[in-house]
Amino acid sequence: xxxxxxxxxxxxxxxxxxxxxxxxxxxxxxxxxxxxxxxxxxxxxxxxxxxxxxxxxxxxxxxxxxxxxxxxxxxxxxxxxxxxxxxxxxxxxxxxxxxxxxxxxxxxxxxxxxxxxxxxxxxxxxxxxxxxxxxxxxxxxxxxxxxxxxxxxxxxxx
Amino acid sequence: xxxxxxxxxxxxxxxxxxxxxxxxxxxxxxxxxxxxxxxxxxxxxxxxxxxxxxxxxxxxxxxxxxxxxxxxxxxxxxxxxxxxxxxxxxxxxxxxxxxxxxxxxxxxxxxxxxxxxxxxxxxxxxxxxxxxxxxxxxxxxxxxxxxxxxxxxxxxxxxxxxxxxxxxxxxxxxxxxxxxxxxxxxxxxxxxxxxxxxxxxxxxxxxxxxxxxxxxxxxxxxxxxxxxxxxxxxxxxxxxxxxxxxxxxxxxxxxxxxxxxxxxxxxxxxxxxxxxxxxxxxxxxxxxxxxxxxxxxxxxxxxxxxxxxxxxxxxxxxxxxxxxxxxxxxxxxxxxxxxxxxxxxxxxxxxxxxxxxxxxxxxxxxxxxxxxxxxxxx
Numbered sequence: 050x051x052x053x054x055x056x057x058x059x060x061x062x063x064x065x066x067x068x069x070x071x072x073x074x075x076x077x078x079x080x081x082x083x084x085x086x087x088x089x090x091x092x093x094x095x096x097x098x099x100x101x102x103x104x105x106x107x108x109x110x111x112x113x114x115x116x117x118x119x120x121x122x123x124x125x126x127x128x129x130x131x132x133x134x135x136x137x138x139x140x141x142x143x144x145x146x147x148x149x150x151x152x153x154x155x156x157x158x159x160x161x162x163x164x165x166x167x168x169x170x171x172x173x174x175x176x177x178x179x180x181x182x183x184x185x186x187x188x189x190x191x192x193x194x195x196x197x198x199x200x201x202x203x204x205x206x207x
Numbered sequence: 208x209x210x211x212x213x214x215x216x217x218x219x220x221x222x223x224x225x226x227x228x229x230x231x232x233x234x235x236x237x238x239x240x241x242x243x244x245x246x247x248x249x250x251x252x253x254x255x256x257x258x259x260x261x262x263x264x265x266x267x268x269x270x271x272x273x274x275x276x277x278x279x280x281x282x283x284x285x286x287x288x289x290x291x292x293x294x295x296x297x298x299x300x301x302x303x304x305x306x307x308x309x310x311x312x313x314x315x316x317x318x319x320x321x322x323x324x325x326x327x328x329x330x331x332x333x334x335x336x337x338x339x340x341x342x343x344x345x346x347x348x349x350x351x352x353x354x355x356x357x358x359x360x361x362x363x364x365x366x367x368x369x370x371x372x373x374x375x376x377x378x379x380x381x382x383x384x385x386x387x388x389x390x391x392x393x394x395x396x397x398x399x400x401x402x403x404x405x406x407x408x409x410x411x412x413x414x415x416x417x418x419x420x421x422x423x424x425x426x427x428x429x430x431x432x433x434x435x436x437x438x439x440x441x442x443x444x445x446x447x448x449x450x451x452x453x454x455x456x457x458x459x460x461x462x463x464x465x466x467x468x469x470x471x472x473x474x475x476x477x478x479x480x481x482x483x484x485x486x487x488x489x490x491x492x493x494x495x496x497x498x499x500x501x502x503x504x505x506x507x508x509x510x511x512x513x514x515x516x517x518x519x520x521x522x523x524x525x526x527x528x529x530x531x532x533x534x535x536x537x538x539x540x541x542x543x544x545x546x547x548x549x550x551x552x553x554x555x556x557x558x559x560x561x562x563x564x565x566x567x568x569x570x571x572x573x574x575x576x577x578x579x580x581x582x583x584x585x
Contacts, residue, residue, distance in 0.1 A: 073517075073519070074299075075516070104425050106428060107547065108519070108532065108547040110532045112517075112532075112534050112542065112543035112545070114536065114542065121532070123530070123547075127424065127425055127439070127441075134519075159427055159428040159555065161555065162555050195262065195543075199263075
């Protein structure tokens, strides 16, 4: 997959969605940084585009670095060798605030359990799609468990 | 005039909630089923009961401790959790693993795969009430747990892989014992087939049950033996070769998608038998070609740091594609470790696979999917 060819197509289909192109990891896997609010439209395009057919969401991961939440969608195709990593970032408005972004579970149903997890553990709100229920975890402590600002319950030995 | 008036009985769907603990379930999950008599009309699954905060635990301990947590991702497949984590960490650090260590990793992975599939056979046999088969398989599985103990000192939580290699070199006599165990299981596979795999009673229970179709594969991201039993030829050991698998000669056993019931419970069972046979071949190849050399690139201590960076590593675990995303901020502990387990896809597909099935088929469908709740909930 030629990322140089993909970016203009994406800019035409979803204008303003692509912010940057930076390879992922030492293997330099193709990766695009996107405007978070356009992830659902980009996802729909990538899934249906005949030369791409990125129909499998392999993984959806969130991490926090220097207060910023970075979301990564690892996509691949079941019909060809195409793979792509989509990334977006969001800064919570204040400590402990949730972050909203569109859900992609309508495009890739496999996103649903991953979005549910990240909703509970990172405080992500996935909107404009099937609303995932938070995982049935009875969590204690203050804040979202996988954020760096999470406070363990009193008396916990970390 | 009809003297016998027919009483109309209410016929709403029955709701039945089972779990978090039930013999029929693969682990602590809750299933909410809508039943029309004996037929499952729809279902929902709720997980999270086995959440242990594993991913958070990685962030609180140094890099040297991380493989110990990684092997607790899936207690039946500790080698794959450790391997996925180590591969990602090595990619971040640009660490080259010695060839000897790579081959030892392959041997451990394939031993783990055989051991896990044998436990799967036992669970499926138990789901249909074939207790004799359960005892036969678990007896033979003990040989592999003994091999783990010989190599690592532990039967389950191996804590053996390290970033850059393995913790210790193979013990004397280990390779010979691996080859002996492989020969034994080859004979036993034939016995399992004679006793159980194509037994009419088992066929009647398992054929045409819990069928995974092509759209399930795509929508739920199914992988591993479940997907290969439905005709999808995809194996990370081939498509994203790692740890020296590219040097081994093997094919990916895949079921014929044009068969009678591709992707049913029986096909998933037979697929595991094929994969055990494949693993025995790989073990023989690897065990006969263990190169001389170092078993680790470097020795770590508690202050060890990886440079800033991130990586996503994939391994083919016994349940399917296991992904591990690791982020390092340059400090002495991981900044983020996230696992993408194969069982997550299988659990997500479970409610759809139950639709139209009889209630009595629930244990077999659950067992045939080989769902590891520990790796789903982390």
